[in-house]
Amino acid sequence: MPEIILTDKNFENEVIKSAIPVLVDFWAPWCGPCQIQGPIIDELAKEAATAKIGKLNVDENQATASKFGVMSIPTLMIFKNGSVFEQMVGVQQKNALKKKMEEAAK
């Protein structure tokens, strides 16, 4: 499904209360590696029809980023049943993310 633009406002409903695992890409426009991660996330969202994937701009949504202790970007987190199932720092490849999402869906 298409990726969701996450914000401080919709994070609770879209991610914490989600019935299925959600992959969240914490990013910012000034971050070089985030520009590499972005298209990988876009592609993953296109390919993985059933997975829920979202992006959170840390600059515009500092409350959520700080709540989950994000201090480096890109950071990718998979949320399952309202809590952090997996946290990855730095650029992640599509296949690695796919695998982690499959594990989370089990």
Added chain:
Amino acid sequence: MPEATKTINIIIIGSGPAGYTAGIYAGRAQLKPLLFTGEEPGGQLSWTTEVENYPGFPDGVQGPELMNKFRDQAEKFGAEIVDAKVEKVDFSARPFKIWSSGKEYQSRAVIIVTGASANWLGLENEKRLKGRGVSSCATCDGFFFRGKDVVVVGGGDVALEDAITLAKVAKSVKIIHRRDCLRASEFMQKRARENEKISFVWNSEVIDVLGDQKVAGVRVKNNQTSEETEIKCDGVFVAIGHHPNTEMFKGQIDLEDRFGYIVLHGGSRTSVEGVFAAGDVADFKYRQAVTAAGMGCMAALDAEKWLESQN
């Protein structure tokens, strides 16, 4: 993507300024090069923000933007670009064999432009606290340290650049360096010294990163007096140089003993005929975007000439 069995003229492994420039030249020479970008398309420049010293851009240019332009130019002239990593090479026989995403490719010539990657201190707690205050990308993560105290480890241009970037947001920046003088250029040194927020800790090595859930400080050892002290800080930015990405080529081509850079002979030739190298993977002296681009051009011209001589 081309058929795995077809023999390609030139495979370019890597996608920094050297790789894309080789792609532009080999493309214009009608050699239909195949370029594997690796895991970080654009290479080290994709991690920077403003590039101020690339000729032709008097107002500066963003690193990722510059690399996108390089890429577009290579594609325009017929380079085929694959966003994947090369996993294995076999240079023992011709055509050379290259594996990526589980597929085998055969190529008459190869240009290695895999660049260099940032070094880490190699401490257990450094690894544990990565993304929790330990970082190697000041431009990415400086934002999270507004009004905080940070340290930068290193003494080269990158360390000073990081310190200056961080000083824009942080409360204080301490540069911890193992020597009593800097390796960085005079220009950068002047900029750092003039910055009120930046101070220096000389002759000191970081021996541990402290903190439970996030960074709380570093333990440093003075290498003259052996005295150990703790410096309180919220962020640790590591900028202690680079290592060439040559792991995959060990045992295939000659690498120099100390750091493993590719040894070049007369221009861009490696120890294996038909295999060429360019950029930071073979250059520990200059390591600039513009020198890498120049070397990439040399490698493509050398490869073109060599291919002609084989016909």
